[in-house]
Amino acid sequence: MRPLLLILALLVAPSVHAQVTVIRAGHVVDVAAGRAVPNQSILVRDGVIEAVGPNLAVPAGAEVIDLSGSYVLPGxxxxxxxxxxxxxxxxxxxxxxxxxxxxxxxxxxxxxxxxxxxxxxxxxxxxxxxxxxxxxxxxxxxxxxxxxxxxxxxxxxxxxxxxxxxxxxxxxxxxxxxxxxxxxxxxxxxxxxxxxxxxxxxxxxxxxxxxxxxxxxxxxxxxxxxxxxxxxxxxxxxxxxxxxxxxxxxxxxxxxxxxxxxxxxxxxxxxxxxxxxxxxxxxxxxxxxxxxxxxxxxxxxxxxxxxxxxxxxxxxxxxxxxxxxxxxxxxxxxxxxxxxxxxxxxxxxxxxxxxxxxxxxGVKAGEVKAGFEGSLVAVAANPLDDITALRNVSFVMKDGVVYKRNGEFRFDLPRTLDNPYRKPQRGNLFRR
Ligand SMILES: [Zn+2]
The missing domain is CATH 3.20.20.140 (Metal-dependent hydrolases)
Incomplete structure (x- = not known):
């Protein structure tokens, strides 16, 4: 790749969404149905949930996160x-x-x-x-x-x-x-x-x-x-x-x-x-x-x-x-x-x-479903049985990026100053 193209590619590719993630969930809480579904995998690509199911294949290069002891629900x-x-x-x-x-x-x-x-x-x-x-x-x-x-x-x-x-x-x-x-x-x-x-x-x-x-x-x-x-x-x-x-x-x-x-x-x-x-x-x-x-x-x-x-x-x-x-x-x-x-x-x-x-x-979030935002949290117990289970969130993913694992919060300082001056425009009001 020519140097200029390489630089452009690096600038264009947002590092935060670079990886594909597969979460192995002990249970996925289906909030619409009001039930917890056991042994589910969630595939998140580019910040969006691509698939949810019992036996998802792991794409090459994907990170696998083991939440098999947890209940996973939407952020x-x-x-x-x-x-x-x-x-x-x-x-x-x-x-x-x-x-x-x-x-x-x-x-x-x-x-x-x-x-x-x-x-x-x-x-x-x-x-x-x-x-x-x-x-x-x-x-x-x-x-x-x-x-x-x-x-x-x-x-x-x-x-x-x-x-x-x-x-x-x-x-x-x-x-x-x-x-x-x-x-x-x-x-x-x-x-x-x-x-x-x-x-x-x-x-x-x-x-x-x-x-x-x-x-x-x-x-x-x-x-x-x-x-x-x-x-x-x-x-x-x-x-x-x-x-x-x-x-x-x-x-x-x-x-x-x-x-x-x-x-x-x-x-x-x-x-x-x-x-x-x-x-x-x-x-x-x-x-x-x-x-x-x-x-x-x-x-x-x-x-x-x-x-x-x-x-x-x-x-x-x-x-x-x-x-x-x-x-x-x-x-x-x-x-x-x-x-x-x-x-x-x-x-x-x-x-x-x-x-x-x-x-x-007015956003496509709030459910663990294909096409929805890759924003997920995990708790140890079923919140459908005890809603106070939400008070101990051990894992947080927002738009495909993990911020909390095993109860530890982590934020990496950006390596690029993403500081876009945004001219307000129609259809671009909710998200960048
Ligand atoms: Zn108020």
Whole structure:
């Protein structure tokens, strides 16, 4: 090969996906069917699952990974998180002051660094996708996402909301002398033209999902307001989520066509029915009892009603708090207690954390199936029998690259500075 061609070939071939891997799994957890299938092999090539079956031939040069003592399942997904904001230590749920002050005093650079740490914590715990839903200053989430995609830092794949769009004031109470303190947390958009412009700007700066704050101010977004955002984002393949906690706010968001309701604490039964009719996901952000004792009974009651109504649900933690001795990934896995206490079967909790969340984000992940993303985790026990088995992930593969083996996390610094300046373009919004 001529030197120039050789150099080109080396530049073109991404080293991270160079190898083919065959995983010998003791069991593969089929989350769609809700069962564990014994003695399966998984062939992953170029970051994608190529085949799953009992007796797969090992292609020449493939690496074989022995997970014959483990349960292998798709990488976990948190569909509602914030990598760049943490409430002050000791804060309890709905401690508005803590959240407000944290947003005001921490700049974007600091939050991006925090996001770098949290992204690794997520990956280490077994999460291979997260949807970041805002509060990262001025696009700190986009910075973290780009660094992960460039191979600079380890972390899950990310869908990011950039800057949240809200009626005047965002989620804060301003004082008249300092009305701009809500920037850059929120873009205030009160007319439908302003909403459309805010969507366009956000996507231009790197958002891959849009978040509307529907009902945090005296003026709620109407169904027509929401529809304006859904149309504008939908024109370039981007989904819209709605932060809505009241029944009226939820209804407006559902009728406006959002992909998901975030929080959705107070739905009437009619509104839950409306969600089923429109195929709207509920991302309940259900804090475990240890964090939110006061709200816990209402959370369980809402979950039982939503489950009985047949509302589609995706896992989303909204974990913005901190607890001594715990990583963020470990805290997030405690949320399965809430669903257990809500009476959800383990197979449904697992679907919320994998295929449902992937469907909501709009990516081909969340199942161990040919054609799906090569993102897998392994645990020692069957999570269909005991969902807390997820708290000890011993193996993590993301897009065909192994980050954790035998409980040991490893990240190799890149040998090439992959730093593409990406011009935003249609069809290229979710993945590079
Ligand atoms: Zn949130």
């Amino acid at each position: 976990l997904i948190d569909a509602h998180t914030h990598v760049g904001v943490t409430e002050l230590p000791g804060a309890k749920n709905n401690d508005y002051g803590s959240y407000y002050i944290g947003s005001l005093i921490e700049d974007t650079a600091y939050r991006a660094v925090q996001g770098t740490m949290q992204a690794r914590a997520y990956l280490e715990a077994g999460f291979t996708w997260i949807r970041d839903t805002g509060n990262n200053g001025s696009y700190g989430d986009v910075a973290v996402k780009r660094a992960i995609e460039g191979g600079w830092i380890p972390g899950p794949n990310m869908s990011v909301a950039g800057i949240m769009i809200a009626p005047y004031g965002g989620q804060f109470q301003m004082q008249p002398e300092k009305p701009d303190l809500g920037n850059p947390e929120y873009t205030y958009a009160d007319t439908q033209d302003e909403i459309r412009l805010a969507v366009r700007k956000n996507i231009h700066f790197g958002a891959t999902t849009i978040k509307l704050i529907v009902d945090n101010q005296p003026y709620y977004y109407s169904a027509e307001d929401v529809r304006a955002a859904v149309e504008e984002a939908g024109a370039v393949g981007v989904k819209v989520m709605a932060h809505a906690t009241s029944d009226e706010g939820m209804r407006n968001a559902i009728l406006g066509g959002v992909a998901s309701i975030e929080h959705g604490f107070q739905p009437s039964d009619e509104t839950l029915k409306l969600m089923v009719e429109h195929g709207t996901y509920l991302v309940g952000t259900d804090f475990p009892k240890s964090f939110s004792e006061r709200r816990y009974p209402a959370t369980l009651e809402r979950n039982r009603r939503a489950f009985a109504a047949g509302v589609k649900m995706a896992f989303g933690s909204d974990v913005v708090y901190y607890r001594e001795g715990w990583t963020k990934g470990e805290l997030v896995l405690e949320f399965t207690d809430t669903y257990k206490d809500s009476g959800f079967p383990n197979d449904y909790i697992l679907r919320m954390m994998t295929m449902n969340a992937a469907d909501l984000i």
